[in-house]
Amino acid sequence: MHILDLLVSGLTLGSIYALVALGFHLVFKMTGIIDFAQGDKVVIGGLLGLTLVQQGLSTVMVVLLLVVVAGLLLGIAYDAIVILPTQRNGALAAMAATVGMTLVLAHGHHLVWGPDPKPFPPVFAGGIELGPLRVSFQSMVIWAVVVAVGVGLALLMGRSRTGRGMVAAATDPLAATAVGVNVSRMRALSFALAFGLAALAGVLVAPITLAGGSIGTALTIKGFTGAVLGGLNSTKGVVLGALLLGVVESQLAAVLPNGNVDPVVFVALVIILLLMPNGLFGLRRQRLA
Amino acid sequence: MRTPGTAEARGVTQRFGGLTAVSDVSFSVGAGEIHGIIGPNGAGKTTLLNILSGLQRPTQGSVVIGGDDVTRWPSHKLVAKARLVRTFQTVRLFSSMSVHENLMIAARIVAGPAEARTRVDEALDRLDLTALAPEPATALSYGLQRRVELARVMVADPAVVLLDEPAAGLNPQERRELADTLHAMRDSGVTVVLVEHHMDLVHAVCQHCTVLDFGKVISRGTPDEVTRDPVVLEAYLGGKHHRASEVDAVIPEDLEGTSKP
């Protein structure tokens, strides 16, 4: 049953990675940029949630909702302030700007909340016993959120007009403009969702990892690893890749002497990038030999 | 057997996923010959050139330059050993460098510093670029940039030169100068493979042509023969695959202007 316990914690971890990875996916698809501050957005979400709880807000759903709304707004501002003005100078300038943003988010939150990680009250206490297997409500909520977000995004992209517009704008901005899609609104929406989902992940994961601290870069790399493992271009791919990474990581942690899987995951990322840059479920792309 | 200056494609095929960009193309060019590769847009000409110049590995088939099978050679070896160099459809000069530096990069690949400088000076002189040597290369007009690219090819002391639509964007006067340069190259024994849309230039300089359509060879022969070939006219002027845009835009005027070299 040990393995099942690890599967439970792995799926929980993978769900958090999935929320981060979806942000990478949305931003990359829309702009071709990889956002190095993606993991730092998670930390901001957790701290925003902590502040709301400390202000006496005890209804969990309200806290989650407020943090997501704050994240969506921050995402729109992020696009307007960080990405749009720099992307004119090339994709690499925009990438460097997101690296600058990692400094702003990672050190800026120290100024507001202090440098030390802070305990976050468990949002959903308790759990259920399934024979020898114990699943906490916290994990179940995280799974439910990821399923809901995944299904929601799939519906948005596949069915709604807005989603179709997003896909069109991502594929060919000029052509999309020509047929009347508001491309800049679609961009803003992508960045809003990327920040909103990361912030949501922050609140969900804070009771497990503590709020604040300096886990942003590690989350960035892990979320990105999950995304490329599944295929950065595919919505379904990034979610499955992130879940797979979480599960593998949990199993590895139980086997490795120090339980420190980070070096293994980071090496794995390099190997994935080199050997299967399209991921497990990604679209094949031709490259010049 | 080593036969300097010859270029040959043997059954070259390139597939991208489900798409076959080049299908079983073979042709051979003798030393000191100017050979035209023509065909409508999307016929696979540039892909073929990328394969010949080592930027792309073909799915099947081989490339033989000067008697050596160079299919698996890296591009730097192709330049240094097979003396094969190329230009691009859109000019690709090094943007942070002057005209002189652009040429020096290429010259130093095949020659020591002193000889490289001599060659650069000669090429600048031959193409009437000496006065522009210190200018930033990409600040020049498009026609001049094309000429710099040609000079960059010359300084490598090439045996085989691949040119991808060198006349694109040039005015008639510049095109005549280009034809002269190509003749001079041929006279000095250089083999030229020329991908070109402008049939007047092809008529003026090419001894033989290979015509591609949808990645396949549909005709070959002298420029006169291929322009009279009904299969070629069919490919250019519509038929079962009508390509309105380019038929209207490029080809008719070119064909009209191809009376005689």
Added chain:
Amino acid sequence: MPDKALAVRAGRHLAPTLIAAVILIGYVFTDPGPSGLALGVNITVAAIASVGLTLAIGGAGQFSLGQAGFMAIGGYGTAYLMLAHEVQFLWALLAAVLLALVVGALVGYIALRLHGNYLAMATLAVSSGIYALLVLPGELGGANGYAPIPFPEIFGHKFIDPVDQYLLVAVTLILVLLVSNWLLASRGGKELAAIRDDEVAARAVGVNITARKVQIFALSAVIGALAGGVNGPLQTAIDPSLYSPAVSIQMFVMVILGGLGNIYGAVLGAALVTWLIAAVPGNGSWALTILGMVVIAFMALLPDGLSGLPKLARSLLGRLRGRTTEGSITGGSK
């Protein structure tokens, strides 16, 4: 004539290095005191590492976010050999630098396959992996750090006096600047610039991309390891936080602020970032938050970094005089 031109060109290339050398050595005579010298060491070490980084990023256009990993190899490698195996400083440094050369060459092979964003993420992962290994408890002390490292000793001279220590890193920086200068002006340097400008065109004219990329990453790593390896023993104790991914990101910022590929810009960037972190209160939090914003502002307004300032000033001046510099260039050539 050509010889004279060559001499003038070489002089123009060396002048900034000479100025840098005068400033670096002259700093000792301004009576900076122990804390001033310690800051001087920190700035100079950061400058060495960022010059190494700017060669890869700017010289060849290869985005790397992993320089702290190579500093770690230099720092821990030198310290470990000196402390655990009583190897002489110079030999220990040489061995550590050789290890960095090998790892750097491997990263160079990665750079053959990956570009831009992907390469940056891969190098950040390599650097983070090295950091994660150093944090593990073990012979190298884990998160608690590694100590006591003996002071470096060269030909019987022990570097204990703060002035000596500062001069050691200052001379190292001057040597690194000389080598980098020579490299950028050499044929290899020009080929790297060609790769940065247009990799496909560089291949077409016959530049050996494989060799050049692997070489420049190896050299960049060697210089990073040199920074870490000279500095480690001077600090007598080192810990993983000196080489965290955050440090890699700071190095990247130094290079960006200085202007990609400009080695003197990298030195200025290193001085600015290191000084701000030390001088602005708040344990670096304020300084780094502001620096992050400055990076974004630079990328929006001045993507060439500090080294783009003269160009910007010229074009502004030109516009004031009623003509732009760009206009004069194209106008003259037509």
